[in-house]
Amino acid sequence: MRDAVIVEAVRTPIGKRNGSLASWHSADLSAQVLSALTDRTGIAPEQVDDVIWGCVRQSGHQANNVGRNAVLAAGWPESVPATTIDRQCGSSQQSVHFAAAGLIAGQYDVAVAGGVEIMSSIPAGAAIANPDLGHPTSVSIRHRYGVDFNQGVGAEKIAEKWGISRSQLDEFSARSHERLAAAIDSGALKRQIVPVAGAEGQLVDTDEGLRRGTTVDKLANLKPAFVEGGQIHAGNSSQISDGASALLMMTSEKAAELGLEPIARVHTATVAGDDPVLMLTALIPATVKALQRSGLSIDDIGAFEVNEAFASVPLAWISEMGADPERVNPNGGAIAIGHPLGASGARLMTTLVHHMRDQNIRYGLQTMCEGGGLGNATILELL
Known part of the structure; x- marks a missing residue:
């Protein structure tokens, strides 16, 4: 029986807005993680059957199939194909799903899944900046x-619906920074990060979004960002960020043939839709579907990566799923690390x-x- 296993997973450090990675071209930054996969495993690039790349703002230097441009920028053979996909924030998690499906179906023996986003230079709304081209x-949808549709307003509605207080949101956010600081200081993230050159030629090997010393009292001084008198603000929302991440995937049979040891297999992969006005709740039915299809319970899962788009999202998910909060984002999440949209799915999976x-x-x-109003869920099994 064919399967899909992950044999290597890497990411760049996540750069803060207008930080050390802001001047990178998306194809070139993507090439850094593609090259790291071959360097670490010794696999020949021509053995890759497809590169499936996530990117949300496909404009400017992220336009014209940035996945293909990444392959060319990495110096890989022209025979290696690539495609770029957009499932919004889950784009590179969906890349993993598509790669796994192709491997299991026999369309691929080896695939790369990942993604990129340079949010510093491709701002919000860049893809729809020309009103003459429509919205x-x-x-009919309106x-x-x-x-x-507004994500920030959706995050406010979620906090209201699940009865999540401002103090709970801010406590969760401060804890995200605390956990990232502990992970950096212990070296827990070192193996997954590919150091890259910064804007001034310095080597960048650490996530830049960390704000050490973040406390609930400090966060309490921040003004709501989306709704007057609301609870969602810059400090309990994900950061605007830059980064890239990639996973090398293949069948177990191919890994054995190449002498590579798989880390984990893709056990279950699901996607779900939900209310597009609340917008950020579909991760709940996606998780329910994943658990049902896998035959596992929430207590069987030893670690969770739940993207911290806004603090209300993982808190609502924890409330609905009954997951142990200590197992959720144990090394910090997007509130502290950052959220480079098209790269985030693969970044979370690399960390996991x-x-x-x-x-x-x-x-x-x-x-x-x-x-x-979409959501992906993936269950991995350690090998």
């Missing part, structure tokens, strides 16, 4: 829902894979909310 939300191996955790689950 992605059609009149008539159906009667409101414009390495944590599972380091802590000998059999099952890990990753899930993300996504624009449009």
Whole structure:
């Protein structure tokens, strides 16, 4: 029986807005993680059947199939194909799903999944900046829902629906920074990060979003960002970031043939849709579906990576799923690390894979909310 296993997972450090990675071209930064996969495993690039790359803002230097451009920038043979996909924040998690499906179906023997986003230079709305070309939300959609879609407003509605207080949001956010600081200081993230050159030629090997000393009292001084009198602000939201991440995937049979040892296999992969006005809740039904299909319970999962788009999202997910909060984002999340949209799915999975191996955790689950009311969930099994 064919399967899909992960034999290596790498990422760049995550750069803060207008930070050390802001001047990188997306194809060139992507090439850094592609090259790291071949350097670490010794696999010949021509053995890769496809590169499936996530990217959300496909404009400017992220346009024209940045996945293909990444392959060329890495100096890989022209025979290696690539495609770029957009499932909003879950794009590179979906890349993993597509790669796994291709491997299991026999379309691939070896595939790379990953993604990139340079949010510093490709700002929000860049892909729809020309009003003469129309707006992605059609009149019929606006008539159906009667409101414009807004993630920040959705995060506020989630906090209200699940009864999550400002103090709970800020406590969760401060803890994200605390956990990232502990992970950096212990060296827990070192193996997964590919150091890259910064804007001034310096070597960057550490996530730049960390704000040491973040406390609930400090966060309490920040003003709401989306709704007057609301609870969501810059400090309990994910950061605007730059980064890239990639995973080398293949069948177990191919790994044995190449003399490579798999880290984990893709056990279960699901996607779900939910209310596009709340927008950020589909990770809940996606997780329910994943657990049902896998035959596992929430207590069987030893580690969770739940994207911290806004603090209300993982808190609502924890409330619904009954997961142990200590197992959720044990090395910090997007509030502290950052959220380079198209790279985030693969970044979370890279972090999860390495944590599972380091802590000998059999099952890990990753899930993300996504624009449009979508959500992915993936269960990995340690090998």
